[in-house]
Amino acid sequence: MSIMNKIQSYALALGIGVSALTGCATIPRDNKPAPQTTQKEMQLEEAMKVLDVRSLSMIQMNLPAGYKTSRFEDGILRTLAGIYAGTVGVKRTEEGYVAKGYYSQLQQPDAMRRVLREADTNDDKIITRQEARDLAVRLYEENAK
Helix, strand or coil: CCHHHHHHHHHHHHHHHHHHHHHHHCCCCCCCCCCCCCHHHHHHHHHHHHHCCCCHHHEECCCHHHCEEEHHHHHHHHHHHHHHHCCEEEEECCCCEEEEECCCCCCCHHHHHHHHHHHCCCCCCEECHHHHHHHHHHHHHHHEC
16 A cells, blocks of 8 residues: 555545534534514514604504504594594694594594504505595595584
């Protein structure tokens, strides 16, 4: 056996030994599963994209039936719910409309549910600025005195 063949044999044996050791060394110590994104987190991420907000604090999530909207549109929706509840009146002025009154979701929750159903034109449970404003224009025109 030539010296070259001996070196190749040793190199092959060394390579197999190193491969076996390396395989053992790469087993992860931590056997925890990778964190999973929950359905709720995915819905919130989708709502943030649709509503074009950068922070969860800008989303109003305390609406019935899992609806979400931005904090800005929440005020409009509450005014519209007050119109349905009969506690908010709408008056036509030279500049547009003025809505006066109050709305209590605890006293009249059905009014808010109705507003949310009617505003959500694409059934995604996210009320956008356009959806809230479209319903507002319609209700203001129908109820203005």
